[in-house]
Amino acid sequence: MRKTKFTKKMILNKAAKFVQTYGFDELTTRNLADYMKMSTQPIYKQFDSMADLKHELVANYFKKLHYDFQKDFPNSHGLADFAQHFVLYNQKCYDLFLHIFFYPKKKRSTCQAIHDVSHQFFYELIQADPQWCHFDSKARRQLEDKYFLLLIGSVMTHRRFMEMKQESSLLLHLTSLVENLNQVKAA
Template identity: 30%
Template sequence: MRRKVYTKDQILKAAYEVVENEGFSGFTARNIAKKMGISTQPIYLEFKNMQDLKDTLLDEICNHLYYDIFPEVRTGDTIIDLGLNYVYFAKERSNLYNALYVQEYGGGQKMHDFSYKYFYELIKKHPKYKNLDDEHINALHVGTWITVTGIATLMSSGIIEPTEEDIVHLINRAIDSILSTEDTAVLDKL
């Protein structure tokens, strides 16, 4: 009898579903194998260890965010659109959002680094912001990140239901406030 071969993609798909449903607290070889109806052995044949699987999964998710979610055009201003897309991702995929950006053992630093790099690329191409120095870009990132994360978290938990216009207004106020102050020291420490 020939053994069934499980591909890396099948394992990643099951791992993604586990994270989406249970967060990274459920991210175990046993839970992923159970989702697939197999033993854990095929997982360890395809991945060195669970950290390798987690890193690969986070890379896949980052690619999905980079190419499919974050660039969606909503207002035509790439910085505002990024904020809106982040907020809507949190609302529409709240379990995955929490697993990636909120939970202690989630994407953590990797997701922050990915988001900063993406934001930095947008800023450098944006006519309004392209001449900012790194200190101001960092302050702008931290300030807008705090704003959209607050909105996203409150929306994904059903506490607030702002309109898109309200969200755009809040993001613009954060941007204007950050750019109008000479003192970026507080945001630089974060």
Template identity: 35%
Template sequence: MRRKIYTKEQILRAAYEVVATEGFAGFTARNIAKRMGISTQPIYLEFKNMEDLKNELLDLIFSKLKNEIFPVPHTGDKVIDLGLNYINFAKQHHNLYLALYVDEEGGGKKMHDFSFNYFSTLIENDPQYEGLSREQIQTLHTGTWVVVTGLASLASSGSINPTQEQIISLIQRTINNIIAVNETVN
């Protein structure tokens, strides 16, 4: 009888589904194998360990966020658009959002580093924000991150339901305030 072969991509897809529904608390070889209807052996043949699988899964998610979700234009201001896309992601993929950004077992430092690097590249290549120092970019990232994470968490849980115009206004005021403070300090 011919043996069925399970690919790395199939395992990553099943791992993604587990995290998207159960968060990283459910991220076990047994749960991933159960979702695929297999034993855990193929998982350990493709990945050194669960940390290796988690890192590859996060890289896959980062690629999807970077190329498909975060760059969707709405207003013409890339920082505002990123904030809107982050909030929309949280609302549309509530469990995955929690797993990545809130859950202590989630992406953690790797998630923060990805977000900061994405944000920095976005800002550095945008004439609207040219001339900001590395420190100012960090401050702008932290300030907007706090505001959009608060909005994302509250909106994705159903605690608030702001309109897109209200979200845009809050993000724009945050950007303006941070830039104004940076200009008075420098």
């Protein structure tokens, strides 16, 4: 009988499903190995530590998000298009979104990984947008913070708008809110 070789990608995908179901606090090597019905050895072979796995898990979330964005918006108009994509994308993986961004019960190292990866991701996104890339570092940081809060709030609000069947109304308001973020420049 041939043994299954667990790749880094397989482990990350299962870890994402595990986090969606049980949350970050329950993500341990032993719990993940039990969930995947394997020993802990393949996890230790692919990742230096659980902190490394969690960091990779968050980075993988952003990679998938960015890949889908480029696929769905090949002629992107910047942050407004990404905001709509972020809201719609996170409805498909809402539980993972909640565990990454919303549920407060995470270890400090996990929170730091989420902060570092999201900061780098939004920095690159803003640098690629001609409307925003010329901001100095302080203004760019303010924009990142406001944009990030707008995105998180929009995903949470979108859920409610879907229940009320007013999804298109929210997406129009979201575009308007993103466009108004340029008031950061004046502040």
